Amino acid sequence: MPSSWATFGRDLHLDLSGPGGRRAGLIRALRDAVRSGRLAPDTRLPSSRSLAADLGLARNTVADAYAELVAEGWLTARQGSGTRVAWRPLPDGGRASTRPRTGPAARRTPVRAGRPDRPRFDLTAGTADVSAFPRTAWLAAARRALTAAPSEAFGYNTPAGRPELRTALADYLARARGVRADPERIVLCAGFPQGLSLLSRALGPGRIAVESYGLDFHRAVLTRAGLDTVPLPVDAHGADTRQLAGLDDVRAALLTPAHQFPTGVPLHPDRRAAAVNWARSAGGYVLDDDYDGEFRYDRQPVGALQGLDPDHVVHFGTASKNLAPALRIAWMVLPDRLVDPVLELKGTGEWQSGALDQLTLADFLASGAYDRHLRGMRLRYRRRRDQLVAALAERAPHVRVSGIAAGLHAVLELPPGTEQAVVEAARWQGLALEGLSRFRDPTAPQPTRDALVVAYGTPPDHSFTGVLDALLRALPPAL
């Protein structure tokens, strides 16, 4: 939140006036900043020395204020991690201190400050390592893109999104994901949920098959758009798309073929064919949520399903995993007959998104910066994954790990009935993570498997060994 530590106090507009002197004023001002959300949870505060210098106070005054706020639960202090804003409970309706309400992070429960089990590291699935956002390369692309952009780019743009980005994506998706893309059939949207909502509304009311393991907020988007969801069982070959043929009135199937979320298996080639054959014969659509298809480590990426039949498969991609969720840029590659209905809905003016980042991403793709960034991230995630697998093989060989050929998370199988206890134990070790049952569609008849979903992308490098130690301490011993 502060633009730099040196200007922390000024940028936060800390007002130290009022009764009780400077120490009381600082406590009050910091408390207000936390309460109002100007200081977000987990923000690291400057050292007492530097804040004191910045505000012209004695260092002890600041140190005392910090100590008081730690005692009150507003801040936390930990050796090596500095003084940080605490995650707080939500007495006020949860505005200021909730975690984001969208994206996979929306599922997380805020935890009470000051409890010994406050997680220090976030291993919940769904977020990429945003600390690796390529700021310098992005700014260079922005400079090129904004300098070259025609004036009309700054005006009202078409609902489909900037043609520069649609053209760059068509090239990229053909090359990297085997998508048969045409800029005219690409519609840009502000994240996957918006695309899914637009498409669902364009399909009209009816039923849609969804994988029995997945994200509840995706099911919620479908329901709000007027579709009824029907669970499709997931096994070691991915979603059982053979069952689609036996379902009545299903208009579409939402799948994660490249890397089932969260179990991590790729959809078996026979199941891929079954999905597309069903769509063709039933006049339905397969929605391919290709959320992390680029992060495949041990062999070539599994090609996007859309290449099999662009008239019956909608390809969804996003910049959230590959670059940053903050961009809110995702894309749909649509069958021709869905383009106009989707643009009609998007053209109401309520769904538009900014064009400048679209222009920048177009340059980022065309200049090769995107490929360079992905190569770097793939190496980084792969190293993380290898460390996790090696640690488990050495110190917990009884724990089977799966879903590791791709993506940013792994699934650790647990003995039946232990999942909740292990999640709790991990929390006591300072790790936020979730059990597989968290992702199960509650309406699915399929029985629960006990497993942990472990995302390994976000902890900082220097702490990853400690994170693995903590995880291993939380796992049940061999029987």
Add this chain to the structure above:
Amino acid sequence: MPSSWATFGRDLHLDLSGPGGRRAGLIRALRDAVRSGRLAPDTRLPSSRSLAADLGLARNTVADAYAELVAEGWLTARQGSGTRVAWRPLPDGGRASTRPRTGPAARRTPVRAGRPDRPRFDLTAGTADVSAFPRTAWLAAARRALTAAPSEAFGYNTPAGRPELRTALADYLARARGVRADPERIVLCAGFPQGLSLLSRALGPGRIAVESYGLDFHRAVLTRAGLDTVPLPVDAHGADTRQLAGLDDVRAALLTPAHQFPTGVPLHPDRRAAAVNWARSAGGYVLDDDYDGEFRYDRQPVGALQGLDPDHVVHFGTASKNLAPALRIAWMVLPDRLVDPVLELKGTGEWQSGALDQLTLADFLASGAYDRHLRGMRLRYRRRRDQLVAALAERAPHVRVSGIAAGLHAVLELPPGTEQAVVEAARWQGLALEGLSRFRDPTAPQPTRDALVVAYGTPPDHSFTGVLDALLRALPPAL
């Protein structure tokens, strides 16, 4: 579209192969680029000399290809304006070559290329001069903002939008618009229509009063959100808010108090008071659409209505008129009890917008760049307005002009029954503009006034004298 003329051919991936030689190949490739939308309407093509050099062709080959495409109606060539992509009719459903479908521009009808009445200048109300977007200052702000941003800013953000921007806006709105703002009551959205839609849904079903002159797509947003609109007459003192007290079941009134759109009058102080008094006593809300409140030329801006009663007035502002519609950044300052319902709706993940431009705008505001830009634009628009008023006074003194104290457009009163003919005449003079009747709520009992709505912000400086000449030729002579 091309990132520079020097790389135009390469960036467009012009494929000159195929039957009939290079000239035929170039014609085919350019036609495809226009048809597919890769070359947008009105894009200026490089000179035949520079495209020839870029593609390694003889200059005559390119000149011949341009001439052929002009003859076919794909391109237009005009002295002084170069070769440009034509606005085309829409045989294919209108995707590639339609004008934007949202914002005021969405109301415009595409015109056929090659007809003698093709408008060369756009005087329709609703767009700012986007050619004046401060690219360099914006990029400098982006560099500062992205360099200083905490890592979490690149992750999933809260539905309210970045706290940096909400804080900067709270300061700015208090100072410049008299808004009693608090960052916690500001919700950022992707343009005014999104904010209006979110708020309407939060209000729940019921009736809403709207000015009898306004934008039809605003009424459409309200209707889609489940509200029934009730027209409120507009006269020389603005909307007649005294009538609100006599309307049953009205939950809110959508007004443009600073500068009624499109008639241009500020809301009379008595009417301001009547609106707020009604909201207070009826438990309703006034929605203040402050779309161009900063552009006031002859005296201090009319303060935002919200300052009178922050618990019953919602303040809406936007960066579309002051910076660029392409940003898709607007804001609502909400009464406390509407904050949670609005965030609840926005938090579904379908409405989120990008955070990087929010961070950049926060820096742009806090660094003073926004004030500098507004000062420059105010001078520029004011000069334009003065030229228009002077030309009318000198050469058409019988035409009364109003609504000129603020904003980016003026209203020219016409003799009864002449409006449509004048709009047509202006089109023959190469000007796209609209009559006042275009903005009248068709359900309003109020009779039509004949008038022209003339936006003067967008024509380039060097052509503005010519635009005024053309406008004067279209006006009816004195009786």
